[in-house]
Amino acid sequence: MLQRLSFIPVRLIQAIPVVFGVTLVVFLMAHLLPGDPATAILGDKATPATIAALRTQLGLDQPIWNQYGLFVSHLFQGDLGTSFTYQRPVVEIVLAAIPVTLSLVAYSLTLALIIAIPLAAIAATAPNRGRDIVVRIYTLIGQGMPQFWVGIMLILILAVNLRLFPVGGYGNTALEHLYYLFLPALTLGIALTPTIIRSLRSSTIDVLGSEYVATARSKGSAGVTLFRHHVLRNAAIPTVSVIGVTMGYLVGGSIVIEKVFAIPGLGSLMLNSIFTRDFPTIQAVTLFVGLFVVGVGILTDLTYTLLDPRVNLTGSVRS
Amino acid sequence: MKRNHLYLPLVLFAASSLALSGCAPGATSQSGGDGAGGTPAAGGDLVITQAAGATSLNLTTVHDNPSIFTAQQIMEPLFTVSNDGKDAKPWLAKSYEVSADQLSYTIKLRDDVHFSSGAPMTAADVKFSIDQDTKTASSGGWGYINAAIKDVAVVDDTTIKVTANYPWTPLIADLAMFSNAIVPNNYGGKTADEFYQAPVGTGPFVFDTWKKGQTLTFAKNKNYWQAGKPYLDSVTWNVVPDVNTRKLQLQGSQADIVEAPDWSSFDSLGKTPGIATKAFESTAIDHVAFNQLRKPFADVHVRRAIAYAIDRQALVDAVLFGHGTPANSLLSPGTPYYDKDVKGPSLDLDKAKAEMAKSSVPKGFSTKLLISSGNTEKASNAQIIQSELKEIGIDVEITPLDPTAGRAAINAGDYDMTLTGWTMDIPDPDQWTTFAVDPAGGAKSDYTSYENPDVIKLNRDAQRETDPKVRADLYKQLQQKTGDDAFLAYLYYSPYGYAMRDTVKDFLVTPLGNYHLEDVYKTK
Numbered sequence: 001m002l003q004r005l006s007f008i009p010v011r012l013i014q015a016i017p018v019v020f021g022v023t024l025v026v027f028l029m030a031h032l033l034p035g036d037p038a039t040a041i042l043g044d045k046a047t048p049a050t051i052a053a054l055r056t057q058l059g060l061d062q063p064i065w066n067q068y069g070l071f072v073s074h075l076f077q078g079d080l081g082t083s084f085t086y087q088r089p090v091v092e093i094v095l096a097a098i099p100v101t102l103s104l105v106a107y108s109l110t111l112a113l114i115i116a117i118p119l120a121a122i123a124a125t126a127p128n129r130g131r132d133i134v135v136r137i138y139t140l141i142g143q144g145m146p147q148f149w150v151g152i153m154l155i156l157i158l159a160v161n162l163r164l165f166p167v168g169g170y171g172n173t174a175l176e177h178l179y180y181l182f183l184p185a186l187t188l189g190i191a192l193t194p195t196i197i198r199s200l201r202s203s204t205i206d207v208l209g210s211e212y213v214a215t216a217r218s219k220g221s222a223g224v225t226l227f228r229h230h231v232l233r234n235a236a237i238p239t240v241s242v243i244g245v246t247m248g249y250l251v252g253g254s255i256v257i258e259k260v261f262a263i264p265g266l267g268s269l270m271l272n273s274i275f276t277r278d279f280p281t282i283q284a285v286t287l288f289v290g291l292f293v294v295g296v297g298i299l300t301d302l303t304y305t306l307l308d309p310r311v312n313l314t315g316s317v318r319s
Numbered sequence: 320m321k322r323n324h325l326y327l328p329l330v331l332f333a334a335s336s337l338a339l340s341g342c343a344p345g346a347t348s349q350s351g352g353d354g355a356g357g358t359p360a361a362g363g364d365l366v367i368t369q370a371a372g373a374t375s376l377n378l379t380t381v382h383d384n385p386s387i388f389t390a391q392q393i394m395e396p397l398f399t400v401s402n403d404g405k406d407a408k409p410w411l412a413k414s415y416e417v418s419a420d421q422l423s424y425t426i427k428l429r430d431d432v433h434f435s436s437g438a439p440m441t442a443a444d445v446k447f448s449i450d451q452d453t454k455t456a457s458s459g460g461w462g463y464i465n466a467a468i469k470d471v472a473v474v475d476d477t478t479i480k481v482t483a484n485y486p487w488t489p490l491i492a493d494l495a496m497f498s499n500a501i502v503p504n505n506y507g508g509k510t511a512d513e514f515y516q517a518p519v520g521t522g523p524f525v526f527d528t529w530k531k532g533q534t535l536t537f538a539k540n541k542n543y544w545q546a547g548k549p550y551l552d553s554v555t556w557n558v559v560p561d562v563n564t565r566k567l568q569l570q571g572s573q574a575d576i577v578e579a580p581d582w583s584s585f586d587s588l589g590k591t592p593g594i595a596t597k598a599f600e601s602t603a604i605d606h607v608a609f610n611q612l613r614k615p616f617a618d619v620h621v622r623r624a625i626a627y628a629i630d631r632q633a634l635v636d637a638v639l640f641g642h643g644t645p646a647n648s649l650l651s652p653g654t655p656y657y658d659k660d661v662k663g664p665s666l667d668l669d670k671a672k673a674e675m676a677k678s679s680v681p682k683g684f685s686t687k688l689l690i691s692s693g694n695t696e697k698a699s700n701a702q703i704i705q706s707e708l709k710e711i712g713i714d715v716e717i718t719p720l721d722p723t724a725g726r727a728a729i730n731a732g733d734y735d736m737t738l739t740g741w742t743m744d745i746p747d748p749d750q751w752t753t754f755a756v757d758p759a760g761g762a763k764s765d766y767t768s769y770e771n772p773d774v775i776k777l778n779r780d781a782q783r784e785t786d787p788k789v790r791a792d793l794y795k796q797l798q799q800k801t802g803d804d805a806f807l808a809y810l811y812y813s814p815y816g817y818a819m820r821d822t823v824k825d826f827l828v829t830p831l832g833n834y835h836l837e838d839v840y841k842t843k
Contacts, residue, residue, distance in 0.1 A: 033721075033723075033724060034723075034727045035723035035724040035726060035728075036723075039723055039730065040726075041459075043383065044726065044739065044741070045744075046762075047463075047760070047762045048761065050459045051730070053456075054459025057458050057459060085374045086531050087512070097532075152563060159567065159571050160567050160571045166571070167564060167567045167570075167571045168564045168567075169557065169573070260563075262559040264530065264532045268560065272532065275723065277723055
């Protein structure tokens, strides 16, 4: 078993240049954008003299490579710098936003799975018949609905008219977070379900037609028991891969949802940081998202390995 | 199995962030108030939602309105703007006297003012506060507003003497600037950075909690110098970037006041049961700016032709849905010395064509109009102007840039025409007129490179003239000449839009955009 997990350190080492590469590319992209933080902070009433003074104070008059070198050297000391906008340590600001977005992503995935697994099972057990067609129509509609529209509709119906949920925000306690994040998580979850249902339905149909399921049936296994013991685990493998890829997209998709629902997560932070050219914050958010995507990649591989003993990611050929 | 595709979302995240950064929230705010009268009731928590949140509570350096309007609830200046925006009235000051040579201002302070910490406000605090603001001139802060001030001296515990470098009529208005708000001497023993994390002032509220980018809460200052005020127990500003969500929060009673609802639904929102909308007079003016370093905009006939070709009422109707007035002057109606009788260029196609015929480009020309991306108001303005200028042979290409990139281009003089605007920070025209018409103001005449010696002289004379009637005449001439020169094509004056629950009473916004929450109360 341990030998099968030996790919993890290799993946981690491979991730280092990837993450640094991403921070370098984003650093250059951000600095290539016209307009600098001093211009953004001082706005329409600034004179060239006040802009120059602020640029000097923020260290923006230094050559760009010095600025990147400073960022990297501080990074090794665990210091991500000071936000130009808030004049607070970036770590403090990003650490406040990370749990918000991670909660939203995890919550969305949970809701998506709660919706998708039963629907995929219902569809797969009767391919091309009434209930399958209904589920497939749902996936088509689900894919066609823009997230911001779904979000506004959910707010109008469940928050404004029925007053069941708040119209945006994040709350203060853990329970409030669950309550406030329900509608945005459902919005993201609904967007995610068509992909999961399609993948799970297709693989479930394949598994249901396999010889080992026929054998299980001949032994009297049926219904939920058959699904739990023989179908779901095998059918889930391709879906795990789909979810792994989707997690990264979910973090990206959170930018729109966080704006609609006024959630103070990484998406909002990244967007505002770009508006204000808050380079240290842009760097920090990018660094975290890079680490997150790499981490999800490793987790996906790990899940594969655990679900299917035949999967070997160490590079050696299994006989 | 390949995993490289997993890094794709990373790139997409950065790319989508960059793309979405074009959706800039743009909001102005100004006065309101239901004028309900009645007996104010103590208690209650007020929730205000805004498109963007405060970034800093340091009023000497911060430039964004959300920060300024919130921090003003904690820290107050010696003078404040009157409700009509036309005057600076004593606030923490009791009275003042000006010497015959106009160089010395002796200011008596109120003796009943305490900081929220309980310590009395003294002249030493006032001197320290004004000096700390002045010092920020060298680091990008608002200190340049005090350029006329030579010295602030403590006379006694309740008197200070401000000496000017030269006669400077806007001095009291400058002291009413938010950046000259009074803080404890030496920041009460803290560093400036430590102090402004949770500042202490004489205002109606005290700092409570702040989740940056999310929510900021102030609690009632129990030591406030106005007896019985504030009425509210607390005020919370929530950041809600999406304009629809802001309105929905108001409808769902999750917010009491919403800043800058969109004009397209402003009237219908006001008809919703339990909700009132208010459009407060502002100092906001929108205009087209011409870069006179680029041909053919150094030609006054070209600028005039454009100014005559624009149908301002059409812009007000289509873009502000009727909530505004066509602009006739460099100054706005909420600014002192605004003259409604000044004849700024207004729609007259015959005159526009005649000016084009007299210009260096009688057969027309092609040009670019720079606008902020993500700003629907500016995009609509640009499209209407584009179509109107076609009538006089000017082919306009609209070039949207994100707000910071656009501002950088304007500051660098890298534009032909652009849509910009202005709001005042002090109750005196000088802040804007010096920025707009005097190259010595440091901003290249609002980055247009406009330079008319007569106008510059009028502006400088007005800075030193103490007789209000003479000053009014100087500003009248300045408004007429700048209109004739059409260095900007004035578009319209827009109010500050607010929507609120009808339980909110006495909410009033001044033409400078600030509000006095000590007067606000809520009914059940």
